[in-house]
Each structure stands twice: as C-alpha cells, then as structure tokens.
Amino acid sequence: MITKLNATSIMVLDKDEALDFYVNKVGLEKGQDIKQGSYRWLTVRVPDDPGTEISLEEPGPPVHDEATAAQLRELITKGALGGLVFQSDDVRGLYETLKARGVTDFTQEPADRFYGTDMGIRDPFGNAIRILQPKKVAHAAKA
C-alpha cells in the first residue's frame, strides 16, 4: 500500500529564481540542496510538513537533449505544463501577503466555492499554482 507522496517536481526555467519565488514569495521552505557533479537536486517543501519534497527541475541535458529542452521551455512559458495545488488555512490573508511581497501574476483572486475558498497565481515561468482553503464541514450537523 502506498502511504505518502514523497516527492514531486515542477519544471522551471531557472532553479535559483524558482527558489527565491517559492521561498520568499509563496512562503515555502527550502528543502534539500545537493550538488552531484553537474546536477543540483534542489527542493522546496511546505513548512511543518516534512516528507513531501517539491523538486525544482530545469529542462536540459543530460535528461533532455537541447531540442526537447527548448520544447519544454516553450510549454512552461505557455502555461501548458502541470502545476501545484496547495492548501492554506487563510487564503484571503495569504492573498494580501503575496501582494505585499510583490506578486502580481494572479490568475484568480480569492473566490468562494461550494468546497471552500481558492485563488490562483502563476510562478515567474508560467506554471499554475492554486491555493485552496477547504470549507469546514459540520459533521455533527448531519442527522
């Protein structure tokens, strides 16, 4: 039985710029930063939620040949690759914090849905990030 998501990855154009955005703007914490030869395993993670690393990956050799890397960079900047969905206990508060930190690329301001409140931003490269505050369910109210 699988018990936990251990690591996932997101394609970025520049690892250092991504690290700055995800840590200093979004508020994640830096995870592992290990250099092995020319490869740098660099991760961020949700604070107080150890065990799930988000690896920041750049298209390029040796994983991708240059033509493939160019295609991937195009897709990233078109917003055509997958993104990340986070959970927050205060989406509207976080929205104000992000604005104060200079984030301007909102795909959606906080909005109330039947399942909670959510908002959307893009990272500097074009990846979609959604942040959800699930609605509290009143279990006791069920008859």
Added chain:
Amino acid sequence: MSREVEDLNRRVLRARDAMDRAYAEPLDVRAVASVAHLSRAHFIRCFRAVFGETPHRYLQRRRVERSMFLLRETDRSVTDICFDVGFTSSGTFSRTFREIVGETPSDYRVEHEPMLPPTCLQMAAMRPVVAAGVAKRSSTFGIAAAAAAP
C-alpha cells in the same frame, strides 16, 4: 532566439490570464495587449501563434464557459447571466453561445445538472470547443480584421 520566444510566450500568457480574471468586465483588446507590452495587431498575431485562436475567440469561450456554469448552478435568468459574464447584448450572447456550444442557453440549462469538479478544473477543462462546422469568427471584440492578417 529561444529566450525571446519564451519571454514572448510568458507575456502573452499573462495577457490571457488578465482576460480570464476580468472576463466579466468590458475588455478592450488594446488594454489586454498592453499587459503583454505589445501593440494591438502584434498581440493578436502572437496570441494566435501561441494559443491557436484569436484573443477574441478565447475571451468568447471563457465567457460562454462561465455562462454554462451559471446556467447549471444558479436560477438566474438567461438575460442576467448574459450580462454577468461580460456580454453587452443578449442577441450577441445567444448567437455566440449557439455557435460555440451548438444549442441555445435555455436548452443547455434544461439538459445539464450542476457538476462536481472544483471550479478551477471546470474553468480549465470545461471550456467549450467550438461546435463542428460553425467556426466562423465574429468581431464584437473588434479584432477579426486584424486577426486575419498573416
């Protein structure tokens, strides 16, 4: 060369995001183009090259998708929904809806129930593709002529 393409993609994506955010408001193509730091005509050409349709058609499909959502999920009148999603005339709304979805807003409402996927996924995945055989462009966003340029 490729860095230029990536930078252009990112700027055109930012302008597309602006349309997704402000679809309910009156949108001027010049203002949307300025988000990408492009002239109106250049923006329309670039948008089409990057996303495969004109910004006008993209905005129409966004507005129609939101109207489909409101038709399914609310009891608001078709006319109210038309204005809610940014159309300024109910004639244009009905014509555009029928052209894209293939049926009238009222017929669509009768046949469809509320959906369960999160709204963000609905917005991304439920946006209608244009019904086959009626892919003609209209020009209420004022760009059809410019978009036709090579």
